[in-house]
Amino acid sequence: MITLSKIGKVFQTKDGKVTAVDDIDLTIDKGEIFGVIGYSGAGKSTLIRMLNMLEAPTSGNVEVAGKKMNGMSSQKLREARQEIGMIFQHFNLLWSRTVSENIAFPLEIKGVNKADQKKRVEELVRLVGLEGRGGSYPAQLSGGQKQRVGIARALANNPQVLLCDEATSALDPKTTDSILDLLVDINKKLGLTIVLITHEMHVIRKICHRVAVMENGKIVEQGDVLDIFRRPQQNMTKEFVKQVTEPEETEEALKHLFDNQDIGRVLQLTFVGGDAQRPLITDIVRNFDVNVSILQGKISQTQHGSYGSLFVSITGEDTPVNDAVSFIRAQQVEVEVIHGG
Structure with missing residues (x-):
């Protein structure tokens, strides 16, 4: 489903070059929930943003659903991005639009007619558990409800892949668990491939099938979540595992x-x-x-x-x-x- 080959990203700053992602190879299978964990500055946000070309790689290749993402024309890239939904830490909702209007926004851009928009929005409102809130504005919603709107909007075009950029970091623990349960439900119902980044091992433990641990732009360890919990090899991985198994x-x-x-x-x-x-x-x-x-x-x-x-x-x-x-x-x-x- 997703293949990264020798992916690298170097930013040019006034203080010189900064390597955010350093020569990464990674394969993510269709229908799995794959987690990328690392502390701030590890390069995980840059990595996930290269999957839909919000950040263009400096080197290497990105393939999603059989399509080589880098090197596409602007038109082809817009079409390819419709296969990739994305949700964000701070929701990125349109505050002047209602819940239903936010969810419908990608369909408007695609040129879907009003009747089909309405039908799809109603399906998604039910899917994410927001029945009765379609006419509400973001300011009237809780954090968890806002993220549910973000998830519904990301699913509007029936994508094959859902990217989650620290999607639960702004939420309290109980709300985080409810959003994670929703993502698992969506993964099972739709067969959706989900890629999420986080700095919280609880998130990885609860929903991911496999995980990659990032440090200084590199993947230092990866594998099935249960195997990583059982035998973490790197010091960084051991620190994350201790978040769940050995509280302070x-x-x-x-x-x-x-x-x-x-x-x-x-x-x-x-x-x-x-x-x-x-x-x-x-x-x-x-x-x-x-x-x-x-x-x-x-x-x-x-x-x-x-x-x-x-x-x-x-x-x-x-x-x-x-x-x-x-x-x-x-x-x-x-x-x-x-x-x-």
């Missing part, structure tokens, strides 16, 4: 517990897929002469299954404790000893 309060709580000399051996257990539902702690207590205390734990859902991280303390004589740790590893559960070696 977990680290602070564990540091406080380490001051207790009787805490024993502290393990971080990582469960993936069906393993996250297993009664592992019960099995350990039944089979080994050890005491197990659960310090903190969390199970998260990804599009490909469950991911769980559990911190436990095991106390007892060295031999049964070692045997218990060996037993855990034999169950295909990843174990990291973080205290008490």
